Amino acid sequence: MGVTKIDSYSPSVLSLSEVFKALGHPARLSIVSYLLQKGTCICGDIVDELPLAQASISRHLQELKTAGIIKGQISGTSVCYCLSDEHLETILTLINSIKLSIPKTCCDETV
Amino acid sequence: MGVTKIDSYSPSVLSLSEVFKALGHPARLSIVSYLLQKGTCICGDIVDELPLAQASISRHLQELKTAGIIKGQISGTSVCYCLSDEHLETILTLINSIKLSIPKTCCDETV
DNA sequence: GGTATTTATCGTAATATTGCGATATATAGT
DNA sequence: ACTATATATCGCAATATTACGATAAATACC
Secondary structure: OOOOOHHHOOHHHHHHHHHHHHHOOHHHHHHHHHHHHHOEEOHHHHHHHOOOOHHHHHHHHHHHHHOOOEEEEEEOOEEEEEEOOOOHHHHHHHHHHHHHHOOOOOOOOOO | OOOOOHHHOOHHHHHHHHHHHHHOOHHHHHHHHHHHHHOEEOHHHHHHHOOOOHHHHHHHHHHHHHOOOEEEEEEOOEEEEEEOOOOHHHHHHHHHHHHHHOOOOOOOOOO
16 A cells, blocks of 8 residues: 555544455455355355456455455355455445435536 | 456446545545535645645545546635545445345354 | 365565655636 | 745655465365
């Protein structure tokens, strides 16, 4: 992320921005989209779906897990991942409140 | 972002991940939060709120604008920024659909 | 035990992001 | 015209992210 003044922000802002950051990569968003359709996946499923190496998929899964977006359960030699709604409620609430509070015409022209 | 295989993803996934990425930085999320409370801002308002230089704030505002999250209107020597709901509807729809489709108990233990 | 399968981690190179000072641009006021 | 105010952009250095191959770790099967 480059030089980031990470200590200057409140824990709630930092935590929520981490969730958004995790969703802010096309590979990770594709994984979430896959889980949205299929319900669960193992690492190998995503390796078949995306043009990335197994090591890269595994890293993306770890980042989604760290952000609280997915969770995994060991099942034999593989790990079954699924969506977690731990943070989705927070995001939903924020976006709803943003939508409700947008003034109708604060800017008429774009710059 | 490092080496990203950006050509491998659908335009819709890329576009949505750009929106999430824009929200995935504490400074930019703070700006959105400020707009949520105040309705509008000029660059100088955010300079007073965050411990970043004016040049840095301006860059973050440009990134939010590029992602379609805010829009700006020239007003004298300053630019009045406010939230745009151009993409918020998309995000809201996605998160709602994720929430609705989460299987209740696909993973009982975390790994 | 030995082998296959599956996932996670390490090390590295390439690239992107961040933040700053300096500077450019543009409008307002005198 | 000159100055002040406000924002955007440039160039740079520091740091973070991404992706990969290689390898480790852990379980399943024979």
